[in-house]
Amino acid sequence: MVRRLAASLVHRGRSGEGAYADELVSLHSARHAVIAIEEARQPLRDCDGVYTMVGNGEVLNYREMATRLPSERRRRLPPGDLQVALELFAARGADGFEPLRGPFALAVWDGDELTLVRDRLGERPLYYYETPDLFVFASEVRCLESALRGRLALDEASVLSFVGLGRMTGDRTLYKEIKSVAPGEVLQIKGDRVRRRQLAPVPDLYDASRSPGDEAGVRRLIEQANHRMLVADCPVAVGFSGGVDSTVVLKAALEGADVAAAITLFSERGPGIDENLRRARAVAKVMGVDLIEVPFTIPSLDDTVALLDETLDMPAAEPLVLHNNALHTVARDYARVLLGGHGADEVFGGYDRYTALKDDANHAATSEWMSASPWERWRRTAGWKAFVAEWAGEAFASQAAFAYADSDHADFAHTDLSRADLTPTGSSSSDLTHTGSNHAGFAYADFKTTDALDRPFPYEFAENSDPVLFGQALDLFRLMTYDNFRATDENGIARGVEVRSPFFDLDLIAGVYALPVHRRIVPHTKKHLLQRTLHGTPMQDMFAARKVGFDDAFSYSDWMSENWPEFSSTITTGPLAELSVVRASLLQRLSELDWRLLWRLFSLTAWLKRRERF
Template identity: 25%
Template sequence: MCGFVGFIDENDQTYDHRAVIVTMADAIAHRGPDSEGYFEDGRAALGFRRLAIIDLAGANQPLCNENRSLVLVSNGEIYNYRELRRQLIAAGHAFSTQGDAEVVLHGFERWGAGVLDRLRGMFAFALYDTATGELFCARDAFGIKPLYYAAEGDRILFGSEIKGLLAHPHARRSLNERRLAHWLCMEYLPDEETLFEGVRKLPAGHWLRWRNGRAERDRWFVPRFAPDAGRSLKESAEAIEAALRESVAAHAIADVDVGCFLSAGVDSSLVAREAARIMEARTFTIGWGEGRFSELEAAATFARATGLPNEGRILDAEQFFASVPAVQYAMDEPLPNPSAVPLYHLCAMAAESVKVVLSGEGADELFGGYPYYQECLAFAPYMMVPAPARRALAAAARHQPEGTHGRRFLIRGAHPLPERYIRLEYNFPWAEALDLLAPELGARCAAAPTPWELAAPLFAEIEADEITAMQTADILTWMQQDILLKADKMSMASSLELRVPFLDREVFALASTLPASHRVGRRETKIALRAAAARTLPQATAAMPKQGFVTPLAQWLREDPWREQVHEVLNSERARRFFRTDRLNALLDEHQRGPRSHMKKIWSAYCFLIWHEQYFG
């Protein structure tokens, strides 16, 4: 686990390329405090910061091939590197390290872009051809590791974090204002753009080739489900158990200590239990003084029952609010998911003892863990009603008071899945987001496509039942832009490598064959995964309902000094530049009165303003 930065700028020699690449690498030093390395040839410059995990003394980067025609910088881990290494040595390639990244370098020599289909792991990398000046970049299938770039004219900047790009003297530091309404709705941008004008993210499962100011991009992996209706639930559970056991073993390969995150849920418990079979697996849990929100007791109970060492800590409101600026800076783009804050502290705690942790991200998307997937089963018979009749019932339902039984169902039921997909208006409805923004800014954002127009091409590519379509959309958007980005940035802020055994190509190959009935039912989610868990975990853990990383934030926003602190930020001069502060105050006041919660909306505006201060203040 490391970080890299780089640029190609052969026609501008007015600045010191070496000094600039060092400054860019320094901006991401937290990703790799163990060593640093650089390459520059007057046209290109590559910088690398290393967190040493495998071949501690030898596998430093940048790496060159035998004739120094290719230079590699990479981030992540290749879990099948030993097998690939043997194949490449047999084919005549000479290795200079014992590390995993070198198989990417020689594999590209051997197979070109075809090496991507052979890599089992999490990765982002950049390969520079010293003879042609060509740059080839790629990102892993699920987007576990990030990769950003900014191309303008005959110059391209690239790297693991946006803050590394911004350290270049020709980088633009400009807010992408026209996308702010999209961000308010979804808490991320679901496409290649970022909230920095001109900075783009390479999507998961894509590669980018750049030469002489021209960029070519293509997709090398598409997550597709192909359910096998002939498999029994027992067979599914047995196959999941075997696949996860093998994946955890692969993900545990390291020359340093490896630990596990442990919540009260089934996903992290399964990973920790499998890890305990092969190593002394220390586990780490964060919780709250407010007991009804905390997972500390349940996690400790599970750890005792299974003989796992567990370290737990309590996070209080003062620590939570004090760390928000650091969290938003670490994220590069603003993220209002409150769980980012406890994850930041959990990673810091684990990093005191280990350099690698295993975590349970990805299980919900692959195995059907979110309760809103069950909505598809409820809507299925209603979708048989003709669309004009559903629209008429929705129009009538809108005249009923909010909270009326059946109102939300009838309104949402008027729309096909691409329009009612819950992530499109996860924080704010589109109209409310536009109305919240300062009038001129709101008008600019209103000219952009609606969230449904953004989602239409995505769903048009997915040929599947509604449950599977929603899972696929989550894998391509929510999981990549929220869950995995948060995991990468929060762990790397503490120089900690976070590995996700569920997001393994072999585990996905199995998950993609599960019938929808083994994923989601009317009373249960992750049906087959829970059946697998019941074979090895306590029943209470295997049956634990999905609850996410719950925080007491909604409660704290009703209490001083936290309410007053948020109120001050929401009424600042900065806030008036972007928002109608009367709308923000109305949300805060209604939240204060209760019982209705506007926590997500309030926190979105607050996090954006804190983030903006970090990068533009």
């Protein structure tokens, strides 16, 4: 089993492998190294030789955190960012994880107890399988698939959630037996006891004394986030679209790092029709940067399926992975780290839907404004109950698997299970097998209700007082996580680059979200707090015009139509048709469905076919 786990993990790190074993555990790590590249080989040992750690990702504020270590540990501190995290844990226990910033998933073994932790945003994945005498964890579900052949059963309720919502809720995966560690969760396993705790919530991270709630304070937080983003002992590349987000990122990188490449994608149908390419060229010229221009066209059906199989752990809810794959494939020839502007719109309120919600003086109920939104993900979430009623297969109807609970939020289903009884979502480039512990395992209650909003999440308290903040937080902490975090991480690492954005910095998020809505979002100037960082530069007046959407030059609807016989038969003759997850009438009416739902059915079918090969 351990050999299969190790072999399945290789694609997540090509800088080196490491292993540790004793009579109770076997640890393995595949490392994608960007900090202390030669020195910080895993597994890591603390300076007293008591604790062993494997991990994925980075602690980007590790230099600051090293100054907080006890003097005897600081004096003997080996190189590396995760080494600082390990020494903090050795000195303070799980409290040592509280001040860490960055994308990470870590596992620490002390000879008696296993501790798992995941960053608060869930940028790095971490999954586990547990029975009374076996505990296994890994960075990806397919690693566990490889190790646990014959022990896993498809979770049909999660399959339906993916079709209708584009994600799984809570700690669920597409397998009943595999769960995920929640963002910001610490999971500690010792004998037959499993203890859980959450790191301090994101709203509590805002410190008004250090970053006053004004524009100057936000600017300092942006500078700090940019500084952290650049922490690497290797060159970086920048994904550059010519918008304000990636311009801020490229400007910071040019000022503080070794930039190996600035890369932009454009429509292969011709540079002349791609407005974003024209803008990217204009901004790059002002900045004195030579762009690497990458033509992109939507791959063939066969190539799309191969891409999904090779690089993704679970099905993709959005075709954005196809663009990202093209970008990541080029970036790996220049750098191990790729910087981008992901998350800026959610943090700084850049989307029209936020402005519209702010301008609505008489806010409707949450379900109503989400249903009326032009954004499909909000409508999809608000329409979950209706989707289930119309399209859930007979198996769910007969089992009353989706009976909706009454609640104050009547149009959304709420789980009647205590979150303490569940095991949430996760990330790590390491795995562990734990045997002989005889612990009882988690009680998995029947999936009788589903909360389409997947509460609780940071800032949900603002639902009535500041619906715009509620919507921004819902997007950032829930609706982005499945594809924007998970799929971007998986495809990037599979192609050999780690993807980072300064706009996922927790202190920046907490500082901006602490501002009242009229200071976060102002009329006629999108992301004004971010644009102000370019004042006094030649780029300050280059973003008045509305930016074209990244994929506006690519029509997935047309792509599906052009390939319709093969595309549709892939779905109707595939494994999904043999399950009782959706009604047969859904598959019979494919030509009537929205292209986004069609994509989810296609991507899910590709995943189910891959599963059959295991």
